[in-house]
Amino acid sequence: MRRLFIQFYLLLVGCFTLAILLIGLVYQVSAERAGDRYLERMMQGSLGLLTGELARLPPAHWPARMAEQSRQLNLPLQIGALANQPLAREDQAFLAAGNIVIVEEDDTFLQRIRGTDQVLIVGPVPYLSYLHELHWVDVGLLLAIGLSLGLPILLWLRPHWRGLQRLEQTARRVGDGDLSSRTGLPPGSSLGQVGRTFDQMTEQLQAMLASRKQLTDAIAHELRTPLVRLRYRLAMLDPQPHEEERQGLERDLGALDALIEEMLTYARLDRPELPLQCSDVELGDWAQSRLADWQALRPEKRLERLVPGARLPWRGDVRLLDRALENLVGNALRHAGSRVTLRMELQQAHYLLTVSDDGPGIDPALAPQIFEPFVRLDQSRDRRTGGAGLGLAIVRRIARHHGGEVALLPSAKGASFCLKLPVHLDTNRHQPLTEADHEQP
Missing domain, CATH: 1.10.287.130 (Signal transduction histidine kinase, dimerisation/phosphotransfer (DHp) domain)
Structure with missing residues (x-):
């Protein structure tokens, strides 16, 4: 729900900002340019008279005349060399032609004194400084308006938020x-x-x-x-x-x-x-204690247990684990030629309990079907070998109740089933029991 609020808020603020930028662009193209042209024409008359007068006076009289004119206009006036002005080549050519140039960096007006290589510098002009300050005020107002949109959005979304939270909590329960x-x-x-x-x-x-x-x-x-x-x-x-x-x-x-x-x-x-009746068990010792009972199902075939040197502590429903392993080992012994292997290993946060046999194997194309209830396979693994067709479906249910999964692994000979169980039983054990997932560990 928080993501929904953030996405909606960002979308609204983004659309608002885009609209303001478009309006600002239109304003800049029309109003600001018109204002600049008007200001240039207004200043051109005053500066034209002053530069014309300075062109007729000897340079020694310029400081006194500029001081007098500065008091009348209430603006700073000074003279500088044309070549020393920080302007682009096009602006310098424009200024040399007798036109007025506005330097926005320092809010000044420039106009060349006719017949000389000197430039009359007027400013900084307070009006231009005010325009620059007004620009940042506009930006601040836009940011304030954008942030203020969050409050009505939150007030509008809050009842929907609470309703969706109740739906989510109920669905989880x-x-x-x-x-x-x-x-x-x-x-x-x-x-x-x-x-x-x-x-x-x-x-x-x-x-x-x-x-x-x-x-x-x-x-x-x-x-x-x-x-x-x-x-x-x-x-x-x-x-x-x-x-x-x-x-x-x-x-x-x-x-x-x-x-x-x-x-x-x-x-x-x-x-x-x-409900799971959970208890703590060491998988290696537990499998060793059950090995004789599983071997008794087919005494003529060999059942081996392969475990790592480290201990394998696990917490879960041992009764259901016993049923799952009995189904897997029983199937393997029923279809094996002479040997069945039970391998236990730790892989990251999961235990892998792999039961392999050396029998005729299972077609990999049938892997999506074998965990469905009452599904029987062709060839050697059929009704004549016994079973009700529910053994692997029960194993999958037990695995999913523990937050794990069971899968048919690729095997060069025989069939190999892997029961994947989390090391620590978490609260996310209720997976969709009707969904056929076939992810291999």
């Missing part, structure tokens, strides 16, 4: 998850209609999110109830199905249960008001 926040602008405000529209949008957004949460909870409850019944009836079947068929049914029921859990997790993370 809504962005931070407080959907009950309202602008509360008075009806007479110039931004009242904008505020009411914003409040209506917030109310609709609040109602939509509440309805979606109720729908998600209801669907999860309604789906889990028949799952429990199916497991019970499967256990009560008599005679029991073959072991292979029973294991297939258990796998399908487990996949459906995992899908419900993934959907609930994604729905919770999709809410901007999700």
